[in-house]
Amino acid sequence: MHLLINTGGGDAPGLNAVIRAVTLSALRRGFRVTGVRRGYSGLLEPGGTFALDRDLVRGITDRGGTLLGTVNRGQPFEYPVPGPNGETVLTDVSDQVLARYRELGADGLIAVGGDGSLRIAARFREKGMNVITVPKTIDNDLGSTDTSFGFDSAMSFATDAIGRLHSTAEAHSRVMVVELMGRYAGWLALHAGLAGAAHVILLPEIDFDIELVCRSIRHRFDTDRPFAIVVVAEGTKPKGGDRIVARQELGKEVTLGGVGAQVAEAIAERTQLETRSLVLGHLQRGGTPTPNDRVLALRYGAEAVRLAAAGQWGRTVCWRPPRMTSMPLADALGLEHRVELDDDALQTARDFGICVGDA
Ligand code: F6P
Numbered sequence: 001m002h003l004l005i006n007t008g009g010g011d012a013p014g015l016n017a018v019i020r021a022v023t024l025s026a027l028r029r030g031f032r033v034t035g036v037r038r039g040y041s042g043l044l045e046p047g048g049t050f051a052l053d054r055d056l057v058r059g060i061t062d063r064g065g066t067l068l069g070t071v072n073r074g075q076p077f078e079y080p081v082p083g084p085n086g087e088t089v090l091t092d093v094s095d096q097v098l099a100r101y102r103e104l105g106a107d108g109l110i111a112v113g114g115d116g117s118l119r120i121a122a123r124f125r126e127k128g129m130n131v132i133t134v135p136k137t138i139d140n141d142l143g144s145t146d147t148s149f150g151f152d153s154a155m156s157f158a159t160d161a162i163g164r165l166h167s168t169a170e171a172h173s174r175v176m177v178v179e180l181m182g183r184y185a186g187w188l189a190l191h192a193g194l195a196g197a198a199h200v201i202l203l204p205e206i207d208f209d210i211e212l213v214c215r216s217i218r219h220r221f222d223t224d225r226p227f228a229i230v231v232v233a234e235g236t237k238p239k240g241g242d243r244i245v246a247r248q249e250l251g252k253e254v255t256l257g258g259v260g261a262q263v264a265e266a267i268a269e270r271t272q273l274e275t276r277s278l279v280l281g282h283l284q285r286g287g288t289p290t291p292n293d294r295v296l297a298l299r300y301g302a303e304a305v306r307l308a309a310a311g312q313w314g315r316t317v318c319w320r321p322p323r324m325t326s327m328p329l330a331d332a333l334g335l336e337h338r339v340e341l342d343d344d345a346l347q348t349a350r351d352f353g354i355c356v357g358d359a
Helices: 015-028 094-103 115-126 151-172 187-195 210-223 259-271 291-309 344-351
Strands: 002-007 032-036 049-051 079-082 088-091 108-113 131-135 175-180 200-202 228-233 245-247 275-279 315-320 323-328
Touching: 002 015, 015 032, 015 108, 015 291, 094 115, 108 115, 108 291, 115 131, 131 291, 151 175, 151 187, 151 228, 151 291, 175 187, 175 259, 187 200, 187 228, 187 344, 200 210, 210 228, 210 259, 228 259, 259 275, 291 315, 291 323
Parallel strands: 002 032, 002 108, 108 131, 131 315, 175 228, 175 275, 200 228
Antiparallel strands: 032 049, 079 088, 315 323
16 A cells, blocks of 8 residues: 655644654555655645655654645645736646646545645545545644644643743733634633633633723732733634734635734733733744653554555544544534633633633
């Protein structure tokens, strides 16, 4: 059997561990594995693929990033191509991708990625490609799986960063506002906020009332300790307001960002407290995966090869503790994983008196 593997969307710690697991499990079965560079781009460009062997995947379990490279724009069904007047035209180049896949004599593709990659894989499945997907995201927003690899690493880094803010906030009697990633899901902010003992945690799932946020900070300064840590997820919006889009590029989902600075400004203005803000940004995606993420990623990769070996194409691997299992791609499409209002971790925050923007 000849398997292709690619990684798509934003990188997440653990991608290299998946690549290693897929390569080793496949080679051990006598299969051939070819890496495709930068999502599907490697199937459109000369030199875009290379054979994966034991040497190439040696010692990469703990490495961040991805050996294969990745892209989160220019998916094959809407590929940016220069138009006749120098403009960029989004063009469907999926037939070219499929032709190259066939030319390589591939039996199947293991596509590692988030919701965008899942949608692309499902469309290629409809066109006759044998695909299996492995879910990847630091946002943990995929409904098909309990926890995606990358989340634990991002959460650990954010927790550490929040922890470091305590001493500087206390030293200066300041409010420190820190913006985390997560897109439209509040998992990173909620879990890192709890683990890092934040005093306010704002999530995309709850539109916040700035008056309530300020009241809770004032109350803390007056009755407890004169400093506060506010964690804001990038996809959070104020009551009656809009999400803040940092960038909008052709052929790419919007990039969120900027809400932390706005929240800080509003707090400073309303409370007259000295306030600073920072954005953790891509630091959350960088660096070595945690041991938990390494093991999870290795298990995802190995399960993908077990599915391929069994001819179970058109499926996505799902971690449903205590089992690594799978479901049809079509069923996984659009399944979201958001913080429910009755989520136990959210309730825990409320129980501690942490302000979550609505009380
Ligand atoms: O989905 C992962 C993620 O890091 C999100 O948390 C964030 O909104 C987005 O990717 C950032 O994308 P980019 O790499 O394009 O800045």
